[in-house]
Amino acid sequence: MSIPSKQFTRAEVAKSAQKLTADDTESPVLLIIDSVVYDVADFLDAHPGGEFVLRQVAGKDATSDFYNLHRQEALEKYIDDLAVGTIEGEKPSIVRPKPGDLSLVPYAEPLWLSPVFKSPYFTNSHRRLQRALRIFVDTNVAPEAVEKERTGEHIGQPLIDKMAAAGILHMRLGPGRHLHGMRLLKSEADPEGVMEGSEFNYFHDLIAAQELVRPAARGFQDGNVAGLTIGLTVVLHYSTDTALQQRVMADCLSGRKKICLAISEAFAGSDVARLRTTAVKTADGKHYIVNGTKKWITNGVFCDYFVVGCQTDKGMSVLLIERGEGVETKAIKTSYSAAAGTTYITFDNVKVPASHLMGKENQGIHVILSNFNHERWTMACAVCRMSRLVVEECLKWAHQRLVFGKRLIDQPVIRLKLAKMIALVESHQAWLETITYQMCNLSHSEQAKHLGGPIGLLKMSSTRMAHEIADEAVQIWGGRGLTQTGMGRVIENFNRTYKFDAILGGAEEVLGDLGVRQAMKIMPKSVL
Known part of the structure; x- marks a missing residue:
């Protein structure tokens, strides 16, 4: 994208508006935004706010009006078509970020x-x-x-x-x-x-x-393909059939096929030990016959492989099931986009080779629990980053929005809200990095033994942080924080969807209890 080299004086831009009439469709309609001159004559009919809004600022410097309603990104897709030059002796001051650039907003980056x-x-x-x-x-x-x-x-x-x-x-x-x-x-x-x-x-x-x-x-x-993060790891660590493992890994890591983790059911969410889907071994011991349903399974609509928790004769087992006869998936409508592929799955007398058992029979709970640590940690990573993005959006908005003759950032109550949000993000990022350091220095078995509680507490606290930040952000943004398009898109999306992380991968209450119970196990009696 480049701005034409032609230069205008402010007087020339102002004079152009004096020639316009209400029914004039031939003359240029010039206005100034951040020292760049735009001809919006061909955009009058397409402007979402209507032609009148643009004609009001024809010949004028509309910088304050524009940035009180929009971000620079709103201009980027039109610059090539609408920019006709710059004001003589002036240079644009608004940064036009390139792909890969770090944000210059304080606290917008770790x-x-x-x-x-x-x-x-x-x-x-x-x-x-x-x-x-x-x-x-x-x-x-x-x-x-x-x-x-x-x-x-x-x-x-x-x-x-x-x-x-x-x-x-x-x-x-x-x-x-x-x-x-x-x-x-x-x-x-x-x-x-x-x-x-x-x-x-x-x-x-x-x-x-x-x-x-x-x-x-x-x-x-x-x-x-988030299902790959939590589903394929089971195949990587627990498949005992080398040929099967290599085939599935190659299929999924090449992107040719997709995989998901199918644990939750209508009667069993965080309580994974109470699953009702059954896997009964055939008389010859070569297959399992799987019957049951799964609910809220991310990516399941478009997946080829399903890592499924089932009840076997003496406990829970985990099977890898391929899409085929007896496997039916149906999309579930949720409060976030259908792009997630959230699914209800039915297994009707599905014949699964015994070699598709992940880990040991009746000991699937260990497979699931060991997989949870990385899943929950990944979710904490995402929540912290999304919360930071919301803080960045709020800092930008507070500096550009004029209310009662002042910028929002000039109001002490807004600064206090921002202070709270920044403190929450920075403290949780620091906690996340501390736990990540432990993960780098503990073996997989040591992580499973020692980090379940701390990661559970981190995820629980991170989603509580998201609750606070979403609430404050909407108050700062007002109606735009509830609007799915325009500048408030990020705030609206976060406010509508942050609760997913508070439920998926283990509910806040369950993870908080896990963290405290793990601490209780190592609590010495000598300090009582």
């Missing part, structure tokens, strides 16, 4: 990305990954995310293919052998990629989780 503050956790490897991912998301993910969030359509295969080629699908499983031998984020500009997959640790994982949610499209966020 402190480790600041040019001033230091961190003991993040290295140049993390910074390279963050930069490459930001460019990828801004260029490829964000445009589709916003559109699919609006229409409810599922993620397109071309985007999945791009993520697979860049190694992003591999990254979503966290560190591990599945990443070894890969160069991550390869592109035409960087055919070597930014790093070797074997170097990928949980801080890289945190970066991936946080960058991918920045488009602020909560339904699409889950619809962006």
Whole structure:
């Protein structure tokens, strides 16, 4: 995008308006926004606010009027068609960010990305990954995310293919052998990629989780093959059939097929031990016959593989079920976009090979619980980043919105709200980074033993933070905070959907209880 080099004086722009008549369809309709001159004559009929609004500011500097209602992004898609030059001797002052740019708004980025503050956790490897991912998301993910969030359509295969080629699908499983031998984020500009997959640790994982949610499209966020993050990990860690494991891993990491985790049922949400779906072994022991239903399963509508919790003869077991005869999926309407692919699944006498058992029979609870840690941690990463994005939007709005002759930011009550929101985001990000450091330095078995409680408490507190931030943000934004289009889109989407994280992966109350009960186990009697 470029602005024409032609220059105008302010007097010339003002004089152009004096020639206009109500029925004039030939003359230019010039106005000024941030020292750029626009001819909006061809946009009069298309302007959402009507022709009259634009004619009111014809020949004038409409900068204050425009930025009291809009952001720079609203101009970006029209600059090429409507900008005709600049004001002589002046330069635009509003920053036009490029893909990959960091925000200049205070507290809009984690402190480790600041040019001033230091961190003991993040290295140049993390910074390279963050930069490459930001460019990828801004260029490829964000445009589709916003559109699919609006229409409810599922993620397109071309985007999945791009993520697979860049190694992003591999990254979503966290560190591990599945990443070894890969160069991550390869592109035409960087055919070597930014790093070797074997170097990928949980801080890289945190970066991936946080960058991918920045488009602020909560339904699409889950619809962006989130089922792979929580479903394929079970196959990676617990499949005992090497050929099956290799086939499913290759199918899903290439993006050719999709996978989801199917645990919750109408009668069993956080209480996974009370599942009613059954898996009965055949007389010859070669197959299981699965019957039952699953509810609220993310991505299930478009998935090819289902990692399913079932009751077997003496406990719960986990099976990998392929879409086929007896498997039926039906979309569920929820308060976020249908782009998530939320599903009701019916298994009707589905014949599943015994080799599709994940882990040991009747010990599936261990498979599910060990998988929960990474899922809940990933959700905490996302909640913290989305909350930060809301803070950024509120800081921008408070500086541009004029009320009673003052900017919102000049009102002490607004500054207090912002202070509360910033404190919540920064404290939770710091807690998240502390737990991430433990994940980098504890074995998988040690994580399962020691981090279930702390991660549960982090997720619980993060979603409580989201509740507070959503409430304050809507009050700051007013009616726009309840409007799905325009500048308030991010606020409205967050306010409508933050509760998903308070329920999915374990409800707040269950996780809080888990954290305290784990602490009780190591509470010494000697201190009583």
